[in-house]
Amino acid sequence: MQCLSVLDLKAIETVAETGSFRKSALRLGIGQPAISRRVARVEDRIGVSLFERRRSGARLTLAGRVFVGRARGILNDLSAAWDMARSVGEAKTGELRIGLIASLSRGTLRCVIEEFLLGHPDVHLSFTEAERGELLSLLNHREIDVFIATGTNSLAIGDTMVLDEERTYLAVPSNSHLAVKTQLTWTDVEDETYLVSKREAGQDIHDYIHRRISDLGKPVSLQWHRLGHEGIMTLVGLGLGISLIADHWRGVSYPNVTFVRIGEADERIPFSLVWRPENDNPALRRFLSLARVHAKGAASSLSEVSQNRDPWP
CATH class of the missing domain: 3.40.190.290 (D-Maltodextrin-Binding Protein; domain 2)
Known part of the structure; x- marks a missing residue:
């Protein structure tokens, strides 16, 4: 199975937070079709639906809640790693x-x-x-x-x-x-x-x-x-x-x-x-x-x- 990208995880997290593909696209500054394609591609790879699509928006499935919880932890860890590396590189921290x-x-x-x-x-x-x-x-x-x-x-x-x-x-x-x-x-x-x-x-x-x-x-x-x-x-x-x-x-x-x-x-x-x-x-x-x-x-x-x-x- 191919690895998921950070953008894939971010797209799924944002849809979960906004409850909408349209609002997620606005927040991330990319087109709604691109968001939909990323989410669909992840769902195809893992073989389960992460969202229930409705006219009123998108709601996480049970599998989606589990996935987003783990994905959010990965993104937080990655963000912390970026901040730490940037801080050390700028000599804000280190030894x-x-x-x-x-x-x-x-x-x-x-x-x-x-x-x-x-x-x-x-x-x-x-x-x-x-x-x-x-x-x-x-x-x-x-x-x-x-x-x-x-x-x-x-x-x-x-x-x-x-x-x-x-x-x-x-x-x-x-x-x-x-x-x-x-x-x-x-x-x-x-x-x-x-x-x-x-x-x-x-x-x-x-x-x-x-x-x-x-x-x-x-x-x-x-x-x-x-x-x-x-x-x-x-x-x-x-x-x-x-x-x-x-x-x-x-x-x-x-x-x-x-x-x-x-x-x-x-x-x-x-x-x-x-x-x-x-x-x-x-x-x-x-x-x-x-x-x-x-x-x-x-x-x-x-x-x-x-x-x-x-x-x-």
Whole structure:
């Protein structure tokens, strides 16, 4: 037996609701003969009459009532499926999975997420904080949609976009002589002990500090710790050393820790979004479109920055 079309089911449902082939045709905007042919074709296929035809209209038979009840459920389910697919396709619903190395306490990424949430309140956001290597693996296996990390387009695993270039700061003990300054040079801190995490962007921080201090002809005093950012900040507050951070980390305060600007005006750290170009998640596409707007705004505010900046790897 041939399958029935949606129009067949809709025609039968409308005749049942209006009690008339003529009124059904008017509601659906098609000719009455077309309605009659569709109903008759269905009746022929299933071998029973669905309506009693009278001059006063059409009335459902017992078989017709059973058929229309089931048909209405099918049409309702189909309508719900259409609405859901359209909603997901327009990023009104769905899920966006974001990987993090950076903080969300302040900065451009936080602004993008806040604006995305306002425009897409029914899209579920999930976050994963991990090291770069793990985030790359999660991205390749489609377990996250996008992540942000230090550096520019040096990852040959997908598309990237520089979201912002942030100023560099040193986290220093608030009771130290460094905390009273508003700006530090690398010469001011060439003899300090630097605390670096083995997690997150620790290797990037190590390389950056090493270049800066080595340029001064000095050996670098650096200590590695198996701690996250909060743990490193705790050690700074205890007076065990200082640590390099980007501007977005300054949205969180820590006991006995002060953030002081380090380096020249053009000394900034690039942060990039990374995603797979074949990922067709509509929520990701909307998120990236919004990120591009913010990235352009951030770039325009850096128009005076020197081209000889020293980005992190």
